Amino acid sequence: MSKLIANFLLAGAWAAAIQPFNAANLAVGFALGYIVLWVASPSDRESPYxxxxxxxxxxxxxxxxxxxxxxxxxxxxxxxxxxxxxxxxxxxxxxxxxxxxxxxxxxxxxxxxxxxxxxxxxxxxxxxxxxxxxxxxxxxxxxxxxxxxxxxxxxxxx
Amino acid sequence: MTDFLILLRDHWLSLIADALVILLMVSGTLLFLLAAVGIVRMRDVYTRMQAASKAGSLGVACMVMAVAMYFKSLNVAVEATLVVLFIFLTTPIATHLIARAGYFVRVPIWDRTARDELEGCYDAETHTLQSDHLDESAAGTDAPPPGRSEPQ
Incomplete structure (x- = not known):
């Protein structure tokens, strides 16, 4: 659950930084956030998230x-x-x-x-x-x- | 030359956007029409609720999405998303409550209804719903359902 929230926050941060703040940029941010989370948690790769x-x-x-x-x-x-x-x-x-x-x-x-x-x-x-x-x-x-x-x-x- | 191509591209993009808006509005309207026809044609509360709940909610969703696509602004898009979300959250609950209330006040059920396993499961006093006899009949013993006599 905390990973999901983190992923959404990352998506929001991405879309806010790369204007405009719209659905397409949010989707890109979500995908990038997913990769970031995966790279950043080597000890937790098995997480069901x-x-x-x-x-x-x-x-x-x-x-x-x-x-x-x-x-x-x-x-x-x-x-x-x-x-x-x-x-x-x-x-x-x-x-x-x-x-x-x-x-x-x-x-x-x-x-x-x-x-x-x-x-x-x-x-x-x-x-x-x-x-x-x-x-x-x-x-x-x-x-x-x-x-x-x-x-x-x-x-x-x- | 490039200016002309950009102009052409923008022209086609706005044409496609308009076509999508029209498509969404027409399908939304058709869904409302179907819901209305369904309510008139169907024969009891439950079948009517089926027609109204499905076509109604998707119809509203289509309309609101058409509005969001037409205005192309973030504020409208966010509000449209919220509207769709709340419609899909609340419609099933309202439907569920109306169907349940209809069963309590014994609204006549359509005589073509081939099987009614809810029959006799409600406790008339407390409105609690028992299902123990279903387990027993599944195990082979044919226990009579508890509770009261039923709507038709």
Missing amino acids: FKKVFKGIGFAFFTLKELVVANIKMAVWTVMPLKRLRPMILAVPIQEDLTDTEITILSSLITLTPGTLTMDVSENRRYLFIHFMHVDDPEEAKRDVAEGFQRRLLEVTR
Whole structure:
């Protein structure tokens, strides 16, 4: 976490020194700051931060892709005959040891992605109750949520 | 000659920027339209929320990004980023709360809903959500769900 803050500060310093202070210079500063941090911490090369940055960027792009797919799917569902839809409310098991933050991020992302809407978390934090717009196979839908989002999220946060 | 080339380059760059602004605004408007049509056409709270939450949030994001690209200034860009960030932070939470509240007050659920595993899981008094019976039924014993009778 301190490495992440240091990296952002380095990016800010770079962009402030190399005018103008804009997104492109911030991105360059972030990349340079990453290299500086890597060079400057020979005793800490194993730090998970160096891998997490790439996973975080990958996760951001994955989320963006899902967001666009969600809207295309929703557009199709909005205009096609409603008879073809089969909505369901399913209890999707999640890992037991997720923190509050992770559950919040996970359920928000589920709401923003194709055809799913988080309704509630069970008291013992083992299940997310999700409304699906259209399900062919309930078991497969549950597996998709657990394998897809949960695994990718945990790669970044842990 | 070089002056002419620079002029040509700037011309093309501003043309591309304008095209992007137009593209973003048109797709934002289309998304709003889809959200509106979805709200009218869908049959219960949950399917309506699905239409409104997704298309609505990406629509606002498209619009605000178009504004940021049009003005090309740091202040506007920062504000636009913040707007997009807060929209994506708050929309899912609002959606989640409306869906939950809808379930509590037993808003009729669309009769095509093929399966409702939330049925009977809420404690009517305390609004706590039990899921123990799900573990038991997964283990093979078919325990009846606790709680109350359910909306339709």
